[in-house]
Amino acid sequence: MAKKTRKSRRSARVPAGVSAAIKSGRAMAEDVIAFRTGQTRKRAAAVRRMARAPKPRRAPAPPQIPQRTRALLGTAVSAxxxxxxxxxxxxxxxxxxxxxxxxxxxxxxxxxxxxxxTVEDMAHSGGQFEEFARRLEKLLRANKVPRAILLSGGGNDIAGDEFAILLNHAASSLPAINDDIVRGLIDVRLRAAYAKIISGLTTIAQRYLGRPIPIVTHGYDYALPDGRGYLGGFWLLPGPWLEPGFRKKGHVDFSKNSAVVVKLIDQFNAMLKDVSATAGFEHVHYLNLRNTLRHDGTYKKDWGNELHPTEEGFKLVSKKFADLIAKL
Structure with missing residues (x-):
């Protein structure tokens, strides 16, 4: 009897929208590579001109780093x-x-x-791909190969001025979450945007290195819609990003609103985990950050405002990143 093979965690079937996004990301990356190739040729020509130029009688001395600064920096160590x-x-x-x-x-x-x-800006503007390629060239000229690419996004696509559109009004007979709109945002638009970004970054890395660079994606932890913005959100400071949308649609119960956010975060994480497991994305690693930060009565020790951790909270999150990267 033939042995049963373990089912791969990678999705064998790629949805049409994701497939189109992957092709679009690859095409945009190829355009960026063509542009960067032209820039590299210009750089090489400039170097040749400099090599032919008359040399100064005395070359300028390299800048001196003070001894106390060298002692402070210590031996260069990098992970x-x-x-x-x-x-x-x-x-x-x-x-x-x-x-x-x-x-x-x-x-x-x-x-x-x-x-x-936003993730959609990253995916569709093209500027991020060009900047990524330029940074990668800079590292490779210094004989440094990135250990991983870290990719973060989605919070600004969901929270903020447009957050209320994801909700039904409290006075209606409908559930708090408008499932059709949320599905269209997370499972269609953001899924396609992530697929395009991952495809583009992968194409650029393959062209420069002949192989992909590991990519780490991450979902968010369970945010608390308590109406706090950055440093309180006073005057022109950013935030809050969630509570105003709830209030606009008549939802004023903090506990119930927090449960709605949990559902949205879970749906976002499920999408991101799924798209990261797409066939061809074997170098992509999804990091689950849920339940890293407190979600009880002491949550303010880990959450500085509605969307961002405190310093201690960021330490907890960065530790999970470091643990995953160490395994790549």
């Missing part, structure tokens, strides 16, 4: 190089995941992340 693309969890004032991966876990990080970026 490896990472390239990161994402949103505010990678680009947050004073502390974020990337800063802690550098300071606490000794990684060198090249980042093209920017707070406020």
């Amino acid at each position: 490896g190089v990472l390239i990161a693309e994402g949103d505010s969890w990678f680009d947050y004032p004073f502390y974020d995941i990337l800063q802690m991966l550098e300071d606490d876990h000794l990684y060198d990080v090249e980042s093209v992340a920017h707070k406020g970026d």
